[in-house]
Amino acid sequence: MQYNWDWGILFRDPYIWWLVDGLKWTLMIAMCAWVLAFVLGSALGIMRTSINPYLRLIGTTYVEIFRNIPLLVQLFLWYFVFPELLPEEAGRWVKREMPLPGFTTTVWALGLYTASRVCEQVRSGIDAIGIGQRNAGRAIGLSEAKVYIHVLLPNAYRIIIAPLTSEFLTIFKNSSLALTIGVIELTSMTRQIEEYTFQGFEAFTAATIIYSLVTFTVMGFMLHLEKRLHVPGRIVVEK
Amino acid sequence: MGDFDFAIIYNNIPFLFEGMKTTLLLTVAAVIGGIVIGTVLAIIRIANVPILAWIAAAYVNFFRSLPLILVIFWLYFLVPLVLGRPVGAFSSVLIAFVLFEAAYYSEIIRAGIASVSSGQVAAARAIGMTYTQCMRFIVLPQAFKAMIPVLLTQAIILFQDTSLVYVVGLKDFLVSAELIANRDQKLIEMFMFVAVVYFTICFAGSLLSSHLQRKLST
Numbered sequence: 001m002q003y004n005w006d007w008g009i010l011f012r013d014p015y016i017w018w019l020v021d022g023l024k025w026t027l028m029i030a031m032c033a034w035v036l037a038f039v040l041g042s043a044l045g046i047m048r049t050s051i052n053p054y055l056r057l058i059g060t061t062y063v064e065i066f067r068n069i070p071l072l073v074q075l076f077l078w079y080f081v082f083p084e085l086l087p088e089e090a091g092r093w094v095k096r097e098m099p100l101p102g103f104t105t106t107v108w109a110l111g112l113y114t115a116s117r118v119c120e121q122v123r124s125g126i127d128a129i130g131i132g133q134r135n136a137g138r139a140i141g142l143s144e145a146k147v148y149i150h151v152l153l154p155n156a157y158r159i160i161i162a163p164l165t166s167e168f169l170t171i172f173k174n175s176s177l178a179l180t181i182g183v184i185e186l187t188s189m190t191r192q193i194e195e196y197t198f199q200g201f202e203a204f205t206a207a208t209i210i211y212s213l214v215t216f217t218v219m220g221f222m223l224h225l226e227k228r229l230h231v232p233g234r235i236v237v238e239k
Numbered sequence: 240m241g242d243f244d245f246a247i248i249y250n251n252i253p254f255l256f257e258g259m260k261t262t263l264l265l266t267v268a269a270v271i272g273g274i275v276i277g278t279v280l281a282i283i284r285i286a287n288v289p290i291l292a293w294i295a296a297a298y299v300n301f302f303r304s305l306p307l308i309l310v311i312f313w314l315y316f317l318v319p320l321v322l323g324r325p326v327g328a329f330s331s332v333l334i335a336f337v338l339f340e341a342a343y344y345s346e347i348i349r350a351g352i353a354s355v356s357s358g359q360v361a362a363a364r365a366i367g368m369t370y371t372q373c374m375r376f377i378v379l380p381q382a383f384k385a386m387i388p389v390l391l392t393q394a395i396i397l398f399q400d401t402s403l404v405y406v407v408g409l410k411d412f413l414v415s416a417e418l419i420a421n422r423d424q425k426l427i428e429m430f431m432f433v434a435v436v437y438f439t440i441c442f443a444g445s446l447l448s449s450h451l452q453r454k455l456s457t
Contacts (some may be wrong), residue, residue, distance in 0.1 A: 003320065068441035069434050070399035073413060077434060080426045110418035169304075176306035180405060187309050200316045207309055 009199045010206050019206055022189030029106050029175040034168055036111025042116025045156075046148055048119060049126045059119065066116035072177055075109045079181050106178040111121075114171050116119045121163045125156030145177060165222040169215055186210060248432050258415025259436075265333060265411065266398045272337035273397070275342025282374065284345070285352055293381045295345070302342035308406055311335045315407050328409040340397055347393060347424070351386035352378055388452040395444040399437065412436070 009015055048059035066074070079102075083094040098104060129152055137147035157164075179188035190207040194200035248255075283295040302310070314335035319325050355378045359438045363373040383390075412416075413433055420429035 002323070006364045064442060064445075065438070068395075068438045068445065070402040070413075072402045072405060072436055073430065073434050073437055076417075076430050080431050084427050173304075173306040176308040177403070179308070187306060187312065190309075191312060194316065201320075204309065204313050204316065208305060208313075211306060211309065212301065216300075 003201065005201070006197075006199055007202055008063070009193070009197055009202055012220060015193050015197070018193060019186070019210070020191045022184060022186035023205075023210055025103070025178075025183060026172070026175050026186040027102065029110065029161060029178055029183070030168070030172040032107040033110035033114065033171050036107065036116050037114035037171065038164075040111065040115035042122050042153070044115060044119035045122025045126065046153075048123045048154075051144070063116045063119055066113050071110070071113050072180060074113055075106065075177055078109045079105045101185040102178060102181045105177065105181060106183055110171060110174055110177075113211075114167060114174075115171070117167055118164065121160045121167060122156060124163075125160040126152050128159055129155050142162060158231050161222060161226040161229060165219065165226075169218060172214065172218075173211070181209070244425060244428050247419065248421055249426050251419050255412065255415050258410055258412040261329070261410060262398070262401050262412040265329070265336065265401045265404070266394065268333055269336035269340055269397055269401070270394050272333070272346045273340030274348070274356065276337060276341035277348050280341060280345035280377075281348040281352060284349060286370070299342045299345050302339055304347075305339075307335075307339055307400055307403055310339045311403060311406060314338070328404070328407050332404050332407060332409055337399070340393075343393060344390075347386060347389050348382070351382035351389075355381050355386055385455065388448045388455065391444060391448040391451065392423070395441050395448070398444075399441060402437075 010019070012022055044059045047055040048063070050056055050059075069077075083091040085091075087095060094101070133151050133155070134147055137151040138144075142150065175185055176187040178185050179191070184192070186207055190203040193203040193206075197203070280295045280299060283291050284299075286292070311332060314331045315328065318331040318334060359371055359377055359381075363377045364370075368376070401411060404411050405414055405417075408414065416429045416433045420426045
């Protein structure tokens with residue numbers, strides 16, 4: 001194996017700033033997409049567990065469509081096809097004038113895709129609480145909406161902290177797909193460093209360490225949170 | 240939508256089919272490789288082999304913390320460097336998928352093995368089976384049977400993930416469609432067709448998976 005090592009490259013101007021900038025975009029995509037995925041996913045999870053069959057059908061249809069098409073294909077559909085299907089004015093705005101087109105499209109696509117997965121987690125959390133609490137809530141006179149707000153959701157979120165954490169980490173990792181539509185996030189930056197300096201080994205190692213560090217930090221923090229918010233009386237399944 | 244051009248799809252079926260063959264070949268090879276290495280990792284962790292169990296756990300957690308695209312880039316860069324000669328994109332991508340998926344499969348298989356009751360292991364050992372025999376004849380057959388639906392679901396996810404070979408330009412189904420889309424300026428038709436094909440295959444797969452799940456649980 002012939003290779004000229006130069007680990008110093010990672011700490012030299014401008015490459016270190018490229019990495020910082022890449023990480024910044026990766027985190028921004030992940031967090032914005034997570035807000036969308038969490039809000040929409042929760043709404044869909046409520047719909048899928050609702051007593052109304054039409055709401056359930058809408059929720060199920062959404063989940064089946066979004067989780068059975070590869071994320072990359074969805075990203076291309078939003079980026080290349082969606083503007084063409086809009087009325088002319090709106091399409092032109094999306095293509096020409098929308099600020100940060102790559103970033104916005106990635107957040108949107110990633111958020112909608114992950115919402116289908118969050119929905120399934122919220123649904124399993126609500127199902128795990130059991131019908132008893134729902135009935136009890138109704139029996140003391142809470143409306144259907146109030147049962148969700150005060151009884152089902154607070155419990156469900158506490159049960160599904162671990163799976164929601166891994167969904168967040170999946171968004172964080174999936175944000176790398178943004179490079180296919182020209183967003184210079186962390187993976188794309190390291191690729192760029194490789195192309196400029198031919199120090200691929202060092203560049204990819206840097207990205208690997210940064211991704212792992214963020215992942216393990218988030219996991220450590222959420223494990224701590226999970227212990228504190230543990231619902232008393234539930235058996236903890238050791239992972 | 241009135242001018243949706245179906246002919247562009249119809250005329251390019253053979254070319255698209257070639258791409259789909261690459262996608263399927265990659266999927267099948269990666270599933271097999273992933274399950275084989277995943278099983279080894281899972282057994283090492285369950286048997287609690289000193290040091291090796293720790294390495295296996297570190298391997299799994301390490302790969303699960305990385306984006307697949309980064310792993311694809313790593314291997315695309317590393318494999319030719321290690322071998323000292325250029326290799327096709329397919330080989331390096333396949334190695335990336337096997338290494339990456341093994342981490343995920345190992346977690347599934349570990350859960351499957353754990354679901355076989357420990358009484359059976361004790362019984363097998365009591366009648367004189369060695370650890371290997373016990374795994375081979377008692378635990379693994381039951382574990383795999385219970386795992387089939389989850390393994391299938393993971394295979395569907397892997398099938399979708401193979402579209403990421405786009406980043407190294409390997410001519411799979413998506414890249415073939417994209418080539419036609421850009422050549423003939425038919426982005427709407429081609430990307431929609433790609434989405435419909437992926438959806439049909441994955442939806443059928445997920446129906447099969449939940450059918451098997453129901454069948455096994457009764």
